[in-house]
Structures are given as structure tokens and as C-alpha cells.
Amino acid sequence: MGKTLTSRAENYSLWYNELVIKADLAEHSAVKGCMVIKPYGYSIWEKMQAALDKMFKDTGHSNAYFPLFIPKSFFSKEASHVAGFAKECAVVTHYRLKNAPDGSGVIVDEDAKLEEELIVRPTSETIIWNTYRGWIQSYRDLPILVNQWANVVRWEMRTRLFLRTTEFLWQEGHTAHATSDEAIEETEKMLNVYADFAERFMSLPVVRGRKTENERFAGALDTFCIEALMQDGKALQAGTSHFLGQNFAKAFDVKFATKEGKQEYVWASSWGVSTRLMGALIMAHSDDDGLVLPPMLAPIQVVIVPIFKSEEELNAIRKVANEIKSALVSRNISVKLDDRDTHKPGFKFAEYELKGVPVRIAIGPRDLENKTVEVARRDTKEKSLYQITDLEIKIENLLEQIQKNILDKARNFMNVNTYNVDSWDEFKQALSEKGGMIYAHWDGTSETEEKIKNETKATIRCIPLDNPAEDGVCVYSGNPSKQRVLFAIAY
Amino acid sequence: MGKTLTSRAENYSLWYNELVIKADLAEHSAVKGCMVIKPYGYSIWEKMQAALDKMFKDTGHSNAYFPLFIPKSFFSKEASHVAGFAKECAVVTHYRLKNAPDGSGVIVDEDAKLEEELIVRPTSETIIWNTYRGWIQSYRDLPILVNQWANVVRWEMRTRLFLRTTEFLWQEGHTAHATSDEAIEETEKMLNVYADFAERFMSLPVVRGRKTENERFAGALDTFCIEALMQDGKALQAGTSHFLGQNFAKAFDVKFATKEGKQEYVWASSWGVSTRLMGALIMAHSDDDGLVLPPMLAPIQVVIVPIFKSEEELNAIRKVANEIKSALVSRNISVKLDDRDTHKPGFKFAEYELKGVPVRIAIGPRDLENKTVEVARRDTKEKSLYQITDLEIKIENLLEQIQKNILDKARNFMNVNTYNVDSWDEFKQALSEKGGMIYAHWDGTSETEEKIKNETKATIRCIPLDNPAEDGVCVYSGNPSKQRVLFAIAY
Numbered sequence: 001m002g003k004t005l006t007s008r009a010e011n012y013s014l015w016y017n018e019l020v021i022k023a024d025l026a027e028h029s030a031v032k033g034c035m036v037i038k039p040y041g042y043s044i045w046e047k048m049q050a051a052l053d054k055m056f057k058d059t060g061h062s063n064a065y066f067p068l069f070i071p072k073s074f075f076s077k078e079a080s081h082v083a084g085f086a087k088e089c090a091v092v093t094h095y096r097l098k099n100a101p102d103g104s105g106v107i108v109d110e111d112a113k114l115e116e117e118l119i120v121r122p123t124s125e126t127i128i129w130n131t132y133r134g135w136i137q138s139y140r141d142l143p144i145l146v147n148q149w150a151n152v153v154r155w156e157m158r159t160r161l162f163l164r165t166t167e168f169l170w171q172e173g174h175t176a177h178a179t180s181d182e183a184i185e186e187t188e189k190m191l192n193v194y195a196d197f198a199e200r201f202m203s204l205p206v207v208r209g210r211k212t213e214n215e216r217f218a219g220a221l222d223t224f225c226i227e228a229l230m231q232d233g234k235a236l237q238a239g240t241s242h243f244l245g246q247n248f249a250k251a252f253d254v255k256f257a258t259k260e261g262k263q264e265y266v267w268a269s270s271w272g273v274s275t276r277l278m279g280a281l282i283m284a285h286s287d288d289d290g291l292v293l294p295p296m297l298a299p300i301q302v303v304i305v306p307i308f309k310s311e312e313e314l315n316a317i318r319k320v321a322n323e324i325k326s327a328l329v330s331r332n333i334s335v336k337l338d339d340r341d342t343h344k345p346g347f348k349f350a351e352y353e354l355k356g357v358p359v360r361i362a363i364g365p366r367d368l369e370n371k372t373v374e375v376a377r378r379d380t381k382e383k384s385l386y387q388i389t390d391l392e393i394k395i396e397n398l399l400e401q402i403q404k405n406i407l408d409k410a411r412n413f414m415n416v417n418t419y420n421v422d423s424w425d426e427f428k429q430a431l432s433e434k435g436g437m438i439y440a441h442w443d444g445t446s447e448t449e450e451k452i453k454n455e456t457k458a459t460i461r462c463i464p465l466d467n468p469a470e471d472g473v474c475v476y477s478g479n480p481s482k483q484r485v486l487f488a489i490a491y
Numbered sequence: 492m493g494k495t496l497t498s499r500a501e502n503y504s505l506w507y508n509e510l511v512i513k514a515d516l517a518e519h520s521a522v523k524g525c526m527v528i529k530p531y532g533y534s535i536w537e538k539m540q541a542a543l544d545k546m547f548k549d550t551g552h553s554n555a556y557f558p559l560f561i562p563k564s565f566f567s568k569e570a571s572h573v574a575g576f577a578k579e580c581a582v583v584t585h586y587r588l589k590n591a592p593d594g595s596g597v598i599v600d601e602d603a604k605l606e607e608e609l610i611v612r613p614t615s616e617t618i619i620w621n622t623y624r625g626w627i628q629s630y631r632d633l634p635i636l637v638n639q640w641a642n643v644v645r646w647e648m649r650t651r652l653f654l655r656t657t658e659f660l661w662q663e664g665h666t667a668h669a670t671s672d673e674a675i676e677e678t679e680k681m682l683n684v685y686a687d688f689a690e691r692f693m694s695l696p697v698v699r700g701r702k703t704e705n706e707r708f709a710g711a712l713d714t715f716c717i718e719a720l721m722q723d724g725k726a727l728q729a730g731t732s733h734f735l736g737q738n739f740a741k742a743f744d745v746k747f748a749t750k751e752g753k754q755e756y757v758w759a760s761s762w763g764v765s766t767r768l769m770g771a772l773i774m775a776h777s778d779d780d781g782l783v784l785p786p787m788l789a790p791i792q793v794v795i796v797p798i799f800k801s802e803e804e805l806n807a808i809r810k811v812a813n814e815i816k817s818a819l820v821s822r823n824i825s826v827k828l829d830d831r832d833t834h835k836p837g838f839k840f841a842e843y844e845l846k847g848v849p850v851r852i853a854i855g856p857r858d859l860e861n862k863t864v865e866v867a868r869r870d871t872k873e874k875s876l877y878q879i880t881d882l883e884i885k886i887e888n889l890l891e892q893i894q895k896n897i898l899d900k901a902r903n904f905m906n907v908n909t910y911n912v913d914s915w916d917e918f919k920q921a922l923s924e925k926g927g928m929i930y931a932h933w934d935g936t937s938e939t940e941e942k943i944k945n946e947t948k949a950t951i952r953c954i955p956l957d958n959p960a961e962d963g964v965c966v967y968s969g970n971p972s973k974q975r976v977l978f979a980i981a982y
Binding site: 027030031034035036037038043045046062063064065066067068069070072075076082088089090091092093094096097098104105106117118119120127130131140151153155167169342 | 527534537562584595644
């Protein structure tokens, strides 16, 4: 069928690339570094968006839309932001094409050069804070709790579908507050929303933590993140939430009158997740036969495949299959009945395994007689015979069970691949033999962090929030440390 | 309050601009021609999106996502497309900035010049058909029914919020079919979806028709459109649906094997509506006090305003107000209870009128005694006393009635401002005195069309689909004509 995947053990990276293509999730486009998200992949993203959007609105946020383009000069206004961001980006310099004099096609019209170049947004803090200046006069205008769903562009030299692409889709929350405490509370709240989303919808356990100074967002006073573990032992940053202090308010002169009538700079947070979550979802759960999707994000939750030899058998099965489909749909389960007679059941089984459909129901002539169906779970590959009575309730329960099982499995994998190490040798050994998440003492200096990175490629993913204080010595320098931090090799 | 609008009679154009700003729908950004869509405006757009997206999915379409950038050379591949489109657009020429040597900020890194310039998509036919080449081999791969929600950029010199902006948000459907008939059927089906959406959700009656050759989409064999009438007598094109024939399939070499094994070019349609619909919605229904929103697109359908003198009164009213709110919410009505004690009722009334909230419920101390509330309709300004019993059912009915009334009013306005004219004098007189939609005979030539446009600014909005054949003579040339066409001055 040409759909067999390289196994994970053989080549994890190749397995991932093949899976993304063969499961019809995304593909490379004619524009270097930019992907096409195909309908099946996009429908998973839509489910993520819908769940996140509801969580944002339930926590008081509204959506808005800001321009794709940012004047170049805006990037120079926040000193650390420009250092971290404004370099690798798409620059619009002209606004017109014209016919080539030799008739060979179109060329850039040099007469249509912009006075100031426009940057395609790599993130929107600058244009948004420039806008907020007009929205905020008094404490009564605060807080502003705004989110934007948008495309952004960061010119990447080495790209991978979903994980790192030049253009990607994301959401970026940008909030404005009267006090530092409120902004920090918001930053932490949204981190928890992300962690909750990852666990409840993606069945993905995450470590919540704080970035080191080195890894902080350009312009932030503090960056929080959620980190997940992939099956190859590498960590993946799945979302970030930044406390921006008054940096952007100062850069764009956004002040408000306090209740007491004083003028003060506004406090800010920003937070985002992107189509990178698609990569995390795929890499965390899938197997050598294809995608494994948590039912809450599966575009098709149940597929029904008739097993038949004759047109007559198919018609009899189709009748029952449609009844089952209706019963499932009435419980908000998304169902596909694949009654094509152009493909064999085995072909269909492999296709839906590849696409990660959580539950497969097969119905043959004998099932009709016995009032049974064969139910196969994608996550465990178990098959069972189900009585047809109350099937929709049984399937509903099964979907919940699958959702939970995928999370349990991932959590177990993370636990098994998480190590406390106490010496440099142990550190290097754990990393090279097993990968995974390594909790080790660190002396708190950027210098040590850099050296460890250079020697092992491992980075400090975060200073975990749930980690107890614990006296120890840095595995690298031997200097004193108050808390273990999370090291891993990361995507 | 600074929220009073210029009246429509005084200056319709100014009234529109002020309304968009003062009702918090959108504003100009720091980037020339690009707007910021504010949370209140965006929430109306979200309701439009949700309704349209459901209609697209109910008619078998899926969403996908294609790159923001299009290689310049793609625009030269379809001859008429390049003529119509590739001229006024944003051109990306570089992919990196660097620090200015003099420390003055960032400048474009001339070493990071793209080999081939990238165009920010003005529309996506070219990149999508280049992609479809890989998706289509056989008739079994057809039809492809894909839609994309995206931002697009067309460099406009004269912009107006929502109506004409350099960047705008839209959806673009791109479908691929095995036969011409199927592609035409799709083109017409989506035109009807747009007309249906305009009438059912926007309360906006439209004329469905076919564009003349002059006004056709660049690359289309046939362009269909829906045209609406604004209160100033100008027409507004609210959506288009194009039959593209095999033009893009030929330009990008997209062929399929028929059932008989022959290689044939694929047939195409494309169709789109944009944030321009926001402009149509605002201009069609609103009045000198502000927005008038059809309930189905209103972010807040009902606002409850307590009328009180003391904290004690407020508390008593708040209790009842919250009960009413819960009862309404349980029927999926979106409700805001504005119990702020920092603003007077009169201020609040004006604010919600400005923002077009369809129903206002006021509750005072006497209402508590009498178990009544005062209900005010935004569309007619009528106020009535309602018994509180079963209020949620009465309000639900009222919202339906308002939705219908707004449509009826707009339909009536369109009827009153639609004229059949039979001579050139009548034509000019109708146009200059009343504006509106003018049905007149036309000889079918681009030459006459151009002359009429130059002399009167009126264009042929469409050749209406529902217009009966009727022999006549062209109002301009006197040559024979088989059908009246729709003329108007247009946005």
C-alpha cells in the first residue's frame, strides 16, 4: 500500500516525517520552510483551537485582530526584544510588481519602494502595545484581556513539519494590568490553562516551570513554560507564558491614571501555543502503525467497517451500521461509515490505524445473526465482541477509557524516563543511554548552563514549579544549589 | 459623552467612520491601510465565521491551510490572473535585519536577499493549484472541497475600515472537479450559501447575479456575486463565487485519469467573503444612534440595566436580574447584566444603543413590586412593559421578531429604491436623484458599459439570475437587449 512506516526504533525522525505525510496531516509547500496543513491535519488543529478558545473565553478573554505587518522601527523600541526577535524575519520592501519589459513575467517595481520597511510579525507585542496606548487612559480601562489567533513568520533555516516552520499558526494572548501582581497572576493562570489543556485534551502530561534567564522570551522578566517528553527521550516545549513587567509599556509609552490620579506604566503578560502542539501530539502517542489520537481531538472518533462478500450482505450490514451510526451521533460521537466496495477491509483497517481513529467497529454477516459487533481499540489494539444493545453507551465509555489510557501511558512513560542524578558522570550516562528528563542540581549561573549545553546538548528546560527546595551541589561545578532543575535534550 | 454620531443625512460617509470607531468595532493601525479589529467588532466577525463555517461543512467542505507567501513566478503562470492581481501587493525581498552600524536601530541585511521574491497572498489560487497537482491523480481523488480562513493583502491606496483595507480577513474556497458541470454546480451552490447566509444571519436581502466580462475575477470564466443595497443608495458586492474552468489546472498542470483512463485537466471553482461583510452589516441597518445588529450576529443579545437610587435597591434588583439572566442563558441567549454603579442608566442606554444590543431590559423598584420589566427594542425603539412570567420565552420570540423585522425593513428599503428605467434621461435622473438599484436594458458590449461608467459612475453590478428575459433596447446605445441588468453606484 506504500503506507508502511519506518519504525520508531529504526529511525524516529524519519518515522515522524513519514507519519505526518502519510497520515495526510501536512506537507512541504513550494515556499521553503512553509507547510501546507492538509484537511485531516487541520481538523485536528481546529479541535485544539475550539477547546483552547473556550478555555480562554471562560477565563474572561476576548479575541481581536492586529495587523500582519509591523513597521521596522517598532522593533528597535524594546532593547532586549530587538536582540531576540527582529533578526530572522520576512521583510516587505515594495508594494507593486510590474510586467517585465522583455515579456518574461512580472518583476518588482522599483518605483514602489516603501519608505519604511514592514516586517511580517514574528510575534505581536510591539504592534499591540502601540495600539494599547490608545485604549488605556485610566485604571477603569484595565485589565485588557485579549487573544489573537494568527499566522506568524520567523525565518528558520532548518525546518520540520509542525515542529519548526517559517510560517506557523498560533494564538498569542496579550494582557494589560494595573499591578505587577495581577500580571503575574495572569501569567501563571494561562500557564495552568495550557497544562490543563495538554493533559485533558492531548492526554499529554507536562512539567510546568520557569525558564532560566538564558532561555527567557526577549523582553520578558519571567518566562513560564510547559515541557513534555517525546517517545525518543527528547523534551518539547509545548507552550509559554511571559510576565513582561512594564517593558513594553515603557517602550510604547502606555500609562494609566491610578485611582489616586497618579500616572503609572501598565503591566503586561503574553502567552502562546502554536501548531507545534500538533508535533507534540503526534510524537507523544503514535506507534509504528500510525497515529494514536486521544478521542477528544480525533476528527473521526469511530469508524464502522462492514465485512461482506456480496452486495446483499453489504446492504443488510449497512442497515445496522447506519442505525449504530445514528445512535452514536446522537451522543455527539463523530462517526464515519466506510462502506466503499472498492477497498478490502484489511486496507481500510490499516488506513484508519494510520490515521489514528480511536475505535473501529467491524460488522460481518455473523455479527448480524448474533447481534454483535467487533470493536477494536486503536491505543491497545485489543479487539472485543460487543453485544449491540446500548452500544452507544458502551462506546462512549470506551472513548473515555481510551482518552485516559493514553494519558496514563504517557504519564508512565514520563515517570520511567525521569531521573534524579547527583554527579556529572551520572548525568552524562543518563543522557547518552536513556535521554529523558533529568533532574539535577545546578549552581544557578548562565556560565554553567552554557557549558553543560556545549558538552552534552542538554538544556535546562525549566526550573520546575512543583519541585521542592532541596540543598545540594551543582552536578557540573560542585557549587551549592537550592533546587533541582529539569535538564533534557530538546526539540 | 463624546459618543454622538454625525447623522446619516448630514454625511453618510462620516457617520459610518464615526460609528465604526465609537462602537469599538475597528480602528486604523500604525501600518497604513491596515486595521485593528477590536474585541467587540471581532466577536461579530466570529459569529459570522461560525455560521458560515457550519454552512460550508454541511455542504461537504473541509478547512485546510496554505502558505501566506507565494513565489513571484507563480503569478505569471495564469495570464489573465497576473494582469488582474499581481500588481498591487506586498513584496518580501529580504529575510533578515541587522543592527545598524551607527547604533540607530535595525536595518535590512542586504546579504539576506531572496533569490526569488515572495508575494504576500492577495488570493491563493496559484499556490493552491500548485499544491493540488500532488493531490490529484485519478477521478477517485475528486472532488476536492477545501476552504481556507486566512488573511490576505492587496495594496490599496484609498482604504476604509472593513470596506477596503490593505490586509483583510476572509475565507476562500477552492474546489476541484472532474467535470465542468460539477464545477459550475459548486459555483452556484456556494453563491446560494452566501445569499442564504446574508438573508438569514445578516438580515440582508441580496441580488444574485453574474458579473459582466469586465468585472470578472482575473482567471475566471464566470463570476457570480451577491449585491446588497446600502442606506445611501450605493450597492455593495458582498460575496463572489467563480467558475474557473480549467485555467488554473492548465497553468499548474493538474490532470487526472478519468474512469476510462484518459488524462484530462481538472475543473475548478473558488469563492470568498471577507471582513467587508462587517461593513455591509453596519451600513445596511444602523441608524443615527448607532449600530442595529440582527440578534443572530449580536455578541450581546440582551442587556439588563437596573434602575436604582440606593445600594439596597440595587441589591434587590440584582437578585431578580440574575434570575432573569439565568433563565435567558438557559435558552442560549447571550446576556449582559450591567450593574455598575459608576454610570447612570441614561449613559448605559446610549452605550448599548450605540453598540446595537437588540434588546434592553430595564428593572426599577416599581417593577419589582409589579413583577414587570421594561423591554426596549433596538430596531424600532419601542418600549413595552412585560410581565416577568415566562420572560425568557417572550424574549426569545422577540429576538426572532427583531431578526425578521430588520430583514423586512431592509427588503422594503431595497424594493423602494429599485427602479426600472427605459431611457437614458430616466437613467441619469434616477441615479442622481435617488441612487439605488437600477434595472435597465444594456446592449451587452463592454464599450457601452465603460461609457456609462465614465459618464455616471454607475457600473453593472450583475446580470441578475432571477430576472426574466425581456426584449428591449439599450438605454445608452439603443441597440437591442434581451434582459435588464442591474446598475448602481457601488462601494
